[in-house]
Amino acid sequence: MNTMPQLLQGKKGLILGVANEWSLAWAIAQAAHQAGASLTLTYPNAAMEKRVVPMAAQLGADVMACDVQSDADLAALAHHLAPGKLDFVVHAVAFANKEELRGGITTTTRAGFALALDVSCYSFIALAAHLKPCLNPGASLLTLTYEGSTKVVPHYNIMGVAKAALESATRYLAAELGPEGIRVNAISAGPVNTLAARGIGGFTGMLKHHEKTAPLRRLTTGEDVAGAALFLLSELGAGTTGEVLMVDTGAHILGPTPADMA
Numbered sequence: 137m138n139t140m141p142q143l144l145q146g147k148k149g150l151i152l153g154v155a156n157e158w159s160l161a162w163a164i165a166q167a168a169h170q171a172g173a174s175l176t177l178t179y180p181n182a183a184m185e186k187r188v189v190p191m192a193a194q195l196g197a198d199v200m201a202c203d204v205q206s207d208a209d210l211a212a213l214a215h216h217l218a219p220g221k222l223d224f225v226v227h228a229v230a231f232a233n234k235e236e237l238r239g240g241i242t243t244t245t246r247a248g249f250a251l252a253l254d255v256s257c258y259s260f261i262a263l264a265a266h267l268k269p270c271l272n273p274g275a276s277l278l279t280l281t282y283e284g285s286t287k288v289v290p291h292y293n294i295m296g297v298a299k300a301a302l303e304s305a306t307r308y309l310a311a312e313l314g315p316e317g318i319r320v321n322a323i324s325a326g327p328v329n330t331l332a333a334r335g336i337g338g339f340t341g342m343l344k345h346h347e348k349t350a351p352l353r354r355l356t357t358g359e360d361v362a363g364a365a366l367f368l369l370s371e372l373g374a375g376t377t378g379e380v381l382m383v384d385t386g387a388h389i390l391g392p393t394p395a396d397m398a
């Protein structure tokens with residue numbers, strides 16, 4: 137029996153970033169569907185289309201192509217969605233060259249910097265700009281970030297810089313769109329074993345450390361992230377905007393541990 141309150145009954149939402157069953161976007165899509173939303177999912181290219189179309193069918197969701205680096209794709213997405221109007225948008229998209237998520241920040245190339253910032257940060261601004269005419273008053277925009285934005289995490293490198301920019305963009309968007317009743321927030325998730333995360337050097341070690349040391353002594357799950365997303369996307373979050381909500385089983389509160397200090 138589905139006991140999830142129908143927090144998004146009658147709402148229309150767009151979710152970018154479903155790659156497979158482990159994607160955080162997929163956990164959010166499933167929870168939003170259970171909460172009564174009707175959804176549009178996107179895929180960035182033909183290879184991903186094959187994967188995302190059958191997943192969307194499970195939720196009775198619409199599907200659209202959208203490579204967030206393409207203004208033409210963003211314009212087509214807005215054109216396609218305009219008649220129905222949207223109540224929420226989830227941006228769960230990030231990319232950096234794998235070789236720049238190894239070693240230190242000085243491995244970053246100029247082209248790699250531009251690519252990571254374009255896909256992982258500018259795309260949220262561009263999405264908001266293109267979709268503005270499609271948003272209902274009270275609409276909620278949500279992006280996903282990671283604590284490597286404010287603290288140095290080994291190998292996270294350029295992605296930490298991109299997430300810092302993304303969190304700042306969240307605040308600027310919230311300030312600009314707030315007078316129109318549009319909220320903009322980010323969830324900062326603890327490490328979850330997804331396709332994108334596996335590209336980060338030493339990710340398995342990061343998971344082990346998190347599980348051992350986080351106050352709740354467990355890893356963050358897709359369901360944890362989806363629960364927080366339902367809060368921010370629904371009326372429950374009506375008074376919250378410009379926020380970076382930590383959903384990491386408490387890990388961010390820790391300073392140096394006694395073992396480090398021995």
Ligand code: NAP
Binds near residue numbers: 156181205
């Ligand atoms: P994921 O399943 O691999 O999702 C990342 C998505 O970004 C994929 O669907 C990927 O498509 C898409 N993407 C990359 N470049 C794109 C482009 N140009 N246009 C459109 N889509 C593009 O990994 P995830 O961990 O769920 O990531 C979702 C978000 O959560 C990211 O912003 C990530 O940084 C954030 N996050 C993740 C964690 C974690 O530990 N997993 C923690 C905190 C925050 P392709 O597969 O085709 O590239």
